[in-house]
Amino acid sequence: MTGLRTDLYELRMAASYLRRDMVERATFSLFVRRLPPQRGFLVAAGLAEALAFLESFAFDEDDIGYLRDTVGLDQPTLAALAGLRFTGDVWAVPEGRTVFADEPLLEVTAPIAEAQLVETGVLNLITFHTTVASKAARCRLAAGDAQLVDFAFRRTHGIEAGAAVARASAIAGFAATSDVEAARRYGLPPSGTMAHSYVEAFPDERAAFRAFATDFPTNPVFLVDTYDTPAGVRAAVEVVAELGLTGPVAVRLDSGDLAALAVQARAILDDAGLTRAQIVASGSLDEDVIAALVAKGAPIDAYGVGTRMGVSFDAPSLDSAYKLVAVGDRPVLKLSPGKATLPGPKQVFRDPTGASGDVVGLRDEPRPGNREPLLVPVMRGGRRLDAADPAGEVRAARRRFDADLTWLPETARRLADPAPLTATVSPALTALHDRVAAQVARGGTY
Numbered sequence: 001m002t003g004l005r006t007d008l009y010e011l012r013m014a015a016s017y018l019r020r021d022m023v024e025r026a027t028f029s030l031f032v033r034r035l036p037p038q039r040g041f042l043v044a045a046g047l048a049e050a051l052a053f054l055e056s057f058a059f060d061e062d063d064i065g066y067l068r069d070t071v072g073l074d075q076p077t078l079a080a081l082a083g084l085r086f087t088g089d090v091w092a093v094p095e096g097r098t099v100f101a102d103e104p105l106l107e108v109t110a111p112i113a114e115a116q117l118v119e120t121g122v123l124n125l126i127t128f129h130t131t132v133a134s135k136a137a138r139c140r141l142a143a144g145d146a147q148l149v150d151f152a153f154r155r156t157h158g159i160e161a162g163a164a165v166a167r168a169s170a171i172a173g174f175a176a177t178s179d180v181e182a183a184r185r186y187g188l189p190p191s192g193t194m195a196h197s198y199v200e201a202f203p204d205e206r207a208a209f210r211a212f213a214t215d216f217p218t219n220p221v222f223l224v225d226t227y228d229t230p231a232g233v234r235a236a237v238e239v240v241a242e243l244g245l246t247g248p249v250a251v252r253l254d255s256g257d258l259a260a261l262a263v264q265a266r267a268i269l270d271d272a273g274l275t276r277a278q279i280v281a282s283g284s285l286d287e288d289v290i291a292a293l294v295a296k297g298a299p300i301d302a303y304g305v306g307t308r309m310g311v312s313f314d315a316p317s318l319d320s321a322y323k324l325v326a327v328g329d330r331p332v333l334k335l336s337p338g339k340a341t342l343p344g345p346k347q348v349f350r351d352p353t354g355a356s357g358d359v360v361g362l363r364d365e366p367r368p369g370n371r372e373p374l375l376v377p378v379m380r381g382g383r384r385l386d387a388a389d390p391a392g393e394v395r396a397a398r399r400r401f402d403a404d405l406t407w408l409p410e411t412a413r414r415l416a417d418p419a420p421l422t423a424t425v426s427p428a429l430t431a432l433h434d435r436v437a438a439q440v441a442r443g444g445t446y
Contacts, residue, residue: 003059003081004066006120014113015073018080025088026112027326027345028119029104030126036315040418041098041408043137043401044105045168046129048095048393051384053121054086086114090379091363093348095393096171096400097374098408100421103348103360104375105130110382112327119322127320128161129168135312136172137401138287139305141413144294147302149191150177151282152310165310171397173405178304187391191304193221193252193280205232209239217243221250221280224265229256233265237272250278250301258283259298266299280304286313287415331436342429343436348374349426354407361426368426 017023032042059067059081067073067081088110093099105126108115139148150169153162166182176191177183183190194212202208205226213220222239224232236251251269253261258281269277281293282304290303307313323341324332331343345363349371359368367373378385411419425433 002063003057003084003117004063005053005057006117008071010117010119011067011071011073014081014117015077017113017116018077019074022113023111024328025109026115026324026328027107027109028115028322029325029341029346030106030108030123030320030322031104032099032101032130033319033321033339034101035420036318038416038418039134039138039315040412040414040420041100041134041137042130042318043133043168043172044093044097044099044126044130045095045133045171045397046126046164047092047106047378048388048390049129049164050106050122050125051090051379052388053125054088054090054118054379055382055384057086057118057121059084080113084114084117085382086110086118087382088114088379089377089381091345091375092378093374094376094378094397094400096397096404098401098404099348099374100358100423103358103423104346107325107345107363107375108322109326109345123320123322127318129164130320131312131316131318132165132310133168133172135287135309135315136169136174136305137405138415139169139285139290139303139309140173140405142287142291142294142415143303146290146294146300147176148174149280149302149304150174150179150309151304151306153177153179153182155307156310162310167394169305169309170394171401173398173401174305175302185390186394188394194223196223196226196254199223199226205235206239209236210242213239213243213245217245217247219248219250220245221252223254224251225253225255225261229253229261230264230268233268237268237274240274240277241272248276248278249274250280252280252282252304253300254281254283258300259293259296262293262298262300278302282306284308291415331432333433333436333440335437335440342425342433344429344432346375346429348423350374352407354409357421358423359426360423361429362432365426365428 064078064082092106150166152165156162156165162179163182166177166179167186170188176189178192180190199208209222222236262279265279278301280302281300285305286308325343333343334341347363349359
């Protein structure tokens with residue numbers, strides 16, 4: 001990973017640290033200041049990609065040449081950057097866990113120049129993946145027992161964003177993805193039917209369905225709304241009978257009044273004896289549309305969710321931050337109004353009963369009662385503690401999410417007007433904050 005995947009001010013700060021031989025280990029904490037509207041929780045995601053970014057972070061010869069010729073860094077700084085690798089430690093909330101505002105998702109401890117340089121990349125990855133996983137989780141809550149499929153690839157903000165969406169949505173419970181490379185990379189089932197262009201390429205719907213089912217007789221899904229949806233369903237029924245298909249089949253609705261059309265499609269399928277045939281819905285879906293369809297009793301078995309999930313349409317980013325909390329053994333903080341921070345490396349302690357909110361405390365303080373510590377060590381000396389396993393990581397994150405979804409209070413799971421749990425600060429962390437703030441007010445350092 002090129003070391004230029006950072007903001008210029010990170011490079012300038014790192015250069016200044018290196019010129020002054022500032023090599024103390026510093027700790028930075030990554031957290032979300034406040035949840036977006038209509039979010040009762042977030043789903044931690046993107047850690048595996050962040051760790052891969054850290055492991056590969058380096059400046060190659062071309063990078064150094066650019067920094068010399070265009071940015072104007074001096075030779076001693078260039079020499080230091082040429083040999084720089086990330087050698088730090090990382091503590092993080094495992095992917096799939098639910099988190100709330102003002103709780104560290106990840107903390108980096110490394111020589112200060114290294115920890116500063118990786119800020120942009122780590123913040124980008126954790127923020128985007130967590131944003132999408134949290135949106136996908138809301139779709140999961142809305143869909144009930146119906147399956148969800150990621151259809152977002154064609155409108156995500158970039159090719160790699162498409163793979164990230166497939167991964168993040170799988171963590172939150174989506175069953176499959178249309179992104180074939182992402183399916184291969186993360187061990188997900190690939191899913192896809194046909195486009196309207198395929199139907200239009202044939203003389204009529206029946207001919208298109210016949211060709212498709214002949215070529216793909218295992219679980220064909222017929223897109224039935226190109227012309228007239230009920231007529232399209234009847235054409236699919238006729239082709240199933242004509243070809244003698246006995247395995248699973250489905251019809252897909254992509255436009256119109258999905259609830260009413262699903263009822264009509266179900267009646268046509270059932271009258272033909274295809275009681276096990278499934279109905280798939282797609283087309284500008286999100287958690288609110290899905291919830292409305294479920295509330296109407298629409299007989300829909302699966303939803304293909306695309307753009308609005310893939311770009312987290314209503315909340316496309318998070319108010320995330322990556323802030324310095326310690327330099328060596330010295331705790332530091334910000335006192336800026338609305339952006340104040342808490343000093344020192346931290347831990348989040350969770351009540352396993354869900355009866356009370358999380359407690360944010362110091363990493364080395366005793367665990368309060370039977371609370372569970374959320375942050376765990378995931379990298380030491382610049383190397384992951386567990387070998388990379390893209391498919392296994394997604395499966396494990398999905399299991400953690402399933403467990404946390406059960407743990408979450410109903411008030412936090414609500415799609416409308418949720419009530420997030422509020423983290424409190426431990427007495428030990430409160431006392432440290434007050435001491436550091438008092439010292440800063442006196443014009444000194446703690």
